[in-house]
Amino acid sequence: MSLLQNRLVGTLPSGWSVLSGLEILHISENAINGTLPKSWGNMANLAQLVLRNNKLSGTLPAEWADLAFLSELQLHANRLSGSLPAEWAGLSALKPLLLSDNLNINGTLPPQWEKLSMTVTPSRAAAGELGQHDGAGRADVTNESAEWHAAA
Numbered sequence: 843m844s845l846l847q848n849r850l851v852g853t854l855p856s857g858w859s860v861l862s863g864l865e866i867l868h869i870s871e872n873a874i875n876g877t878l879p880k881s882w883g884n885m886a887n888l889a890q891l892v893l894r895n896n897k898l899s900g901t902l903p904a905e906w907a908d909l910a911f912l913s914e915l916q917l918h919a920n921r922l923s924g925s926l927p928a929e930w931a932g933l934s935a936l937k938p939l940l941l942s943d944n945l946n947i948n949g950t951l952p953p954q955w956e957k958l959s960m961t962v963t964p965s966r967a968a969a970g971e972l973g974q975h976d977g978a979g980r981a982d983v984t985n986e987s988a989e990w991h992a993a994a
Contacts, residue, residue: 844868851875854898859884870891870916878922880905880983894940902947916940925949931958938962 846868853876854869864885870892877900882888888909888939894916902925906912913935930936931954941947 845872847871849873853877853894854879854882856881858882861887864888865911866890868908869896871895873897875899877901878903878906878917882906883908885909887911889935890914893920896987897921897943899923901925902927902930906930907932909933910935912936914938917944919943921945922947926955928954929953934958956974 843864843866847870850869850872852874856879858864859879859881862885865887865939867885868887868890871894874893874896875898876896878893878898880903883903883905886908889911891909891912892914893948896919898917898920899922902917902922904927907927910932914935916938918940919942922941922944925948931952936958957979
């Protein structure tokens with residue numbers, strides 16, 4: 843389902859969690875505010891979730907760790923804050939995780955994420971805090987783009 847650039851306002855409906863067959867949801871470039879619904883972790887078949895360029899706030903829900911088929915998550919250009927949930931380490935299908943241009947995504951890269959193979963773009967403010975991580979994740983930070991790249 844694509845609701846791209848429709849001048850939508852309001853919050854994301856938590857009741858959409860019953861849409862268990864939904865695979866693709868794009869609600870980018872609107873004026874959606876409020877928090878990311880924890881209940882969306884029940885969207886069992888969701889593979890792509892694109893919520894970029896809205897006014898979403900709050901933290902990244904640990905409950906989304908249940909989105910086993912999620913392969914793309916774009917949350918950049920919102921007002922999100924907080925840290926990266928350690929629970930998301932089980933999201934093995936997730937390759938791009940775009941978090942740049944948010945209010946304050948901060949903290950360190952959870953050790954549980956070391957075996958993931960994905961690209962994470964944190965908020966620019968958090969790039970220094972995420973720092974270089976060269977355990978099993980073989981990661982580095984490119985200061986110019988504030989991107990964290992993990993190798994397979």
